[in-house]
Amino acid sequence: MMHHPSHTITRTITLLILIFNLISCSNNESETIDYKESYKLEGGGNLVNAMVGEPSNLIAMIAGDSASSVIAGNIFNSLIKYDEKLNYAPELAEKWDVSLDQKTITFTLKENLFWADGTPLTSEDVLFTWKLVTDPKTRTPYASDYLLVKEASAPNPKTFVVTYDETYAPAIDTWASLHILPKHILKDEDINNTFFSRNPIGSGYYQLDQWISGQQVTLKANTKSSQGPANIKYLTSRIIPDTSSQFLELTADNIDLMNINPIQHQRVFPARKDLEQKINLYKELGNGYTYLGFNLKKEPFNDINVRRAINYAIDKDEVIKGVLLGLGEPVASPYKPGTRWNNANLSPYPYDPNKALSLLKAAGYQKNQSGLFEKDGKVLGFEILTNQNKQREMTAVLVQRRLKEIGIDVTIRVIEWASFINRFIKTGDFNAVVLGWSLSLDPDQYNIWHSSQQGPGQFNFIGYNNKEVDKLLEDGRKELDPSKRQKIYYKFSEHLLSDSPIVYLYAGYGLSAVNKRVQGIKTPAPPAGIYHNSYDWFIPQSLRRNEMAN
Amino acid sequence: MLIGISLISFFIMHLAPGDVTSNESSFNPKASEESRQKLRELYNLDKPVMVQYGLWLKRIVKLDFGRSFSSHQRPVLWEEKDKNGNITKGLIQESLPITLLINLLGIFIIFSISIVLGTASAIKQNTWVDRSITLFVFVGFAIPGFWLALLLMYWTGVANQWLPISGLHSQGYLSLDLFSQTLDLLKHLVLPVFVSSLSGLAGISLYVRNGMLDVLHQDFITTARSKGLSEKKVIFVHALKNAILPLITIVGLSIPGLIGGSVIAESIFAIPGMGKLFYDSVLMRDFPVIMGILTIGSVLTLFGNLLADLGYAWADPRVRKGIIK
Numbered sequence: 001m002m003h004h005p006s007h008t009i010t011r012t013i014t015l016l017i018l019i020f021n022l023i024s025c026s027n028n029e030s031e032t033i034d035y036k037e038s039y040k041l042e043g044g045g046n047l048v049n050a051m052v053g054e055p056s057n058l059i060a061m062i063a064g065d066s067a068s069s070v071i072a073g074n075i076f077n078s079l080i081k082y083d084e085k086l087n088y089a090p091e092l093a094e095k096w097d098v099s100l101d102q103k104t105i106t107f108t109l110k111e112n113l114f115w116a117d118g119t120p121l122t123s124e125d126v127l128f129t130w131k132l133v134t135d136p137k138t139r140t141p142y143a144s145d146y147l148l149v150k151e152a153s154a155p156n157p158k159t160f161v162v163t164y165d166e167t168y169a170p171a172i173d174t175w176a177s178l179h180i181l182p183k184h185i186l187k188d189e190d191i192n193n194t195f196f197s198r199n200p201i202g203s204g205y206y207q208l209d210q211w212i213s214g215q216q217v218t219l220k221a222n223t224k225s226s227q228g229p230a231n232i233k234y235l236t237s238r239i240i241p242d243t244s245s246q247f248l249e250l251t252a253d254n255i256d257l258m259n260i261n262p263i264q265h266q267r268v269f270p271a272r273k274d275l276e277q278k279i280n281l282y283k284e285l286g287n288g289y290t291y292l293g294f295n296l297k298k299e300p301f302n303d304i305n306v307r308r309a310i311n312y313a314i315d316k317d318e319v320i321k322g323v324l325l326g327l328g329e330p331v332a333s334p335y336k337p338g339t340r341w342n343n344a345n346l347s348p349y350p351y352d353p354n355k356a357l358s359l360l361k362a363a364g365y366q367k368n369q370s371g372l373f374e375k376d377g378k379v380l381g382f383e384i385l386t387n388q389n390k391q392r393e394m395t396a397v398l399v400q401r402r403l404k405e406i407g408i409d410v411t412i413r414v415i416e417w418a419s420f421i422n423r424f425i426k427t428g429d430f431n432a433v434v435l436g437w438s439l440s441l442d443p444d445q446y447n448i449w450h451s452s453q454q455g456p457g458q459f460n461f462i463g464y465n466n467k468e469v470d471k472l473l474e475d476g477r478k479e480l481d482p483s484k485r486q487k488i489y490y491k492f493s494e495h496l497l498s499d500s501p502i503v504y505l506y507a508g509y510g511l512s513a514v515n516k517r518v519q520g521i522k523t524p525a526p527p528a529g530i531y532h533n534s535y536d537w538f539i540p541q542s543l544r545r546n547e548m549a550n
Numbered sequence: 551m552l553i554g555i556s557l558i559s560f561f562i563m564h565l566a567p568g569d570v571t572s573n574e575s576s577f578n579p580k581a582s583e584e585s586r587q588k589l590r591e592l593y594n595l596d597k598p599v600m601v602q603y604g605l606w607l608k609r610i611v612k613l614d615f616g617r618s619f620s621s622h623q624r625p626v627l628w629e630e631k632d633k634n635g636n637i638t639k640g641l642i643q644e645s646l647p648i649t650l651l652i653n654l655l656g657i658f659i660i661f662s663i664s665i666v667l668g669t670a671s672a673i674k675q676n677t678w679v680d681r682s683i684t685l686f687v688f689v690g691f692a693i694p695g696f697w698l699a700l701l702l703m704y705w706t707g708v709a710n711q712w713l714p715i716s717g718l719h720s721q722g723y724l725s726l727d728l729f730s731q732t733l734d735l736l737k738h739l740v741l742p743v744f745v746s747s748l749s750g751l752a753g754i755s756l757y758v759r760n761g762m763l764d765v766l767h768q769d770f771i772t773t774a775r776s777k778g779l780s781e782k783k784v785i786f787v788h789a790l791k792n793a794i795l796p797l798i799t800i801v802g803l804s805i806p807g808l809i810g811g812s813v814i815a816e817s818i819f820a821i822p823g824m825g826k827l828f829y830d831s832v833l834m835r836d837f838p839v840i841m842g843i844l845t846i847g848s849v850l851t852l853f854g855n856l857l858a859d860l861g862y863a864w865a866d867p868r869v870r871k872g873i874i875k
Contacts, residue, residue: 046721054822056620064578136588139592140585141571141578141581141582141585142581142585143582143588144582144584144585193617195636195638199636210724212719213639213644214644214645214821214822214826215717215718215719215820215822216717239822240716240717241816241817241820241826242716242817242818242820244818245700245703245715245716245817245818245820248703248707248708248716249716251708252707252715254714417568418567418568418569418833419567419568421567421568422567422568423567456583457583457586457587458583
């Protein structure tokens with residue numbers, strides 16, 4: 001989840017002002033290029049993108065930050081991947097078979113797999129990686145999924161077999177996120193402290209070319225790639241912490257690609273014809289959502305009428321317009337709209353203040369002289385906590401305003417992330433929170449909603465407790481048949497919506513701006529996003545930047 | 551003294567809620583609480599603060615600054631060689647040179663410009679020259695650095711392609727010869743150094759101005775003038791020398807500041823310096839890095855004070871005599 005302290009909005013506004021001030025004196029000499037409809041595919045070139053943080057290292061199981069996993073994802077492979085429609089597809093494994101009792105998975109690796117240094121990649125490497133991630137000495141937060149494997153073996157160089165104690169449906173997904181590491185290099189190394197983490201040898205499309213600390217990471221196409229060659233020869237990721245600076249670099253044509261925010265997408269680009277001429281904008285729904293969560297163990301949120309009333313009282317479209325400038329969608333289940341697991345029959349609670357009022361009256365609340373709801377002499381009011389994230393702060397303000405209108409007194413408190421988690425979430429010392437979940441592609445959400453997951457540091461911190469949902473979540477973990485699983489999670493989503501333990505606020509779009517010299521990007525973005533086929537992108541020779549090197 | 555400083559910083563640091571495990575992937579449902587507890591044990595974060603401080607002190611007396619939690623065990627201070635001869639550079643080792651370079655350039659520019667401006671406004675006291683200099687330095691002081699930085703970046707980098715916008719090196723930097731490399735680096739440093747110096751002008755130039763005015767009203771200046779010395783000689787030989795004496799203290803006191811960078815400037819200009827390193831490690835609760843920077847900072851502060859006193863004694867015979875007595 002993103003929790004980078006961002007002053008980007010303020011900066012962007014400043015940037016806007018300055019751009020409008022300076023637009024009159026901008027005399028861009030760069031000639032305008034007429035982009036053709038289509039270009040011939042040409043390999044080579046250098047794609048420069050910008051990222052806000054430096055990767056901590058390139059071994060994903062130890063890293064944990066998003067910059068690391070993005071770059072490591074270009075260098076390493078997993079056994080399985082997700083295709084553009086978010087279905088499982090072969091990566092290192094050409095196929096995988098699930099045994100009849102659904103407890104054993106047999107992976108068969110593809111022919112002729114090699115590490116970038118020429119050593120063959122075999123099932124020994126997979127077994128080694130599994131041993132590494134489950135080794136108690138390895139400093140990884142991700143071990144728990146792999147510890148469920150009772151037995152793992154590599155009977156021959158092409159076969160890798162895992163057996164679970166019990167059927168574990170999310171297992172396939174876990175093998176799509178574990179990067180396979182080379183045994184021949186790491187077997188005598190201490191994984192927690194190895195040179196390899198900054199000089200990896202992988203099997204993916206790219207290999208590390210050069211890492212200048214704090215400044216940039218350059219990848220070079222891997223000629224021995226297990227997945228065939230990538231078109232673009234160099235991928236350079238420049239580390240530019242400030243997004244306004246990134247934006248200036250993009251406008252000056254020094255970078256090709258960056259993530260932008262709604263203000264840039266909706267206000268800056270439409271006002272700048274010169275930018276629209278050379279830069280394409282893309283949007284894709286992210287795999288996460290923002291919500292208002294209640295502490296269900298506390299008054300007044302233990303009352304379902306109060307929760308539903310609040311849900312009816314909040315105008316989600318207003319929040320999407322106000323916070324995301326319309327670049328988001330309302331959600332009614334914890335799954336990405338348009339994917340297999342999302343129950344399209346459900347719709348969010350509509351904005352209906354009258355219904356909210358009658359629900360509150362049904363819950364025994366009366367309005368007092370100052371227009372606030374009251375029960376047994378206690379005013380209905382609570383504090384919303386959120387972390388330093390501009391979008392969440394703005395969301396909280398809009399929620400506060402709508403609730404004030406119907407007579408609920410809300411205050412807002414913004415807290416730094418680490419304090420937020422340790423002082424309030426872990427201790428359960430909060431009323432309501434505005435937070436977000438970003439989720440993996442497997443529908444299993446046991447950790448978030450099962451009633452057993454309420455301990456300190458566990459993820460059901462709002463204290464949701466519903467026996468039927470518990471049962472569904474348990475069943476969902478044991479069912480490998482996708483259509484049966486779908487039924488289970490449809491039912492689960494229905495319960496969640498009707499119980500209203502959280503108010504779904506929005507799922508925001510991920511927004512990217514890409515220079516038009518980059519060709520081959522699929523639009524509109526498939527469910528997996530524009531980046532899923534980045535290896536097919538190319539930069540035609542005629543559009544390449546004048547690079548000093550390469 | 552150092553033990554006191556480090557003890558206090560260590561405790562204050564631990565007063566802030568959370569540790570490195572509550573940032574790293576803390577809200578990823580795939581990362582379980584047991585795994586995080588395991589990490590806490592591996593980093594000794596489950597032990598009482600006093601024990602952790604003892605462990606830290608035991609290492610630091612051997613000048614071992616330890617390894618960073620959050621950036622994959624990179625050494626905090628200096629490079630280390632593993633058994634295969636591969637070198638992993640230290641975090642401070644990589645961030646410090648660039649910050650030092652920017653700050654030294656900045657201090658040099660601040661002092662040279664301030665002395666000129668301060669002297670000029672003292673000589674022309676209460677004229678339009680004096681007033682416009684004062685106005686200029688105060689505007690420079692008050693202007694928000696990040697705003698000015700973005701403005702200049704747009705003007706010199708986007709609207710006109712005079713200077714690079716951010717970063718330290720251009721693409722393909724390593725294939726250049728040494729001269730072009732230096733030129734490339736300097737081009738990248740123009741804006742950061744300019745923006746960071748601008749706010750420093752006000753303080754120092756007013757110091758010089760007031761020092762100068764003080765001195766100009768003293769008897770020995772009147773004597774010098776009555777001797778028939780030229781005004782130039784009076785001001786530059788007799789007055790200026792005395793007026794800039796207090797600056798020695800300021801130089802001494804700014805020595806610890808040399809290793810500190812501005813987070814905002816470094817973020818905007820994408821410079822991997824000390825400010826960003828410290829800020830990030832505080833956010834990540836990366837205790838070894840925080841303590842490493844604080845320790846070096848406090849050593850430098852003590853050292854700077856000593857240096858200022860010595861410098862004073864060297865420059866001012868009155869102080870020197872006092873010491874000998």
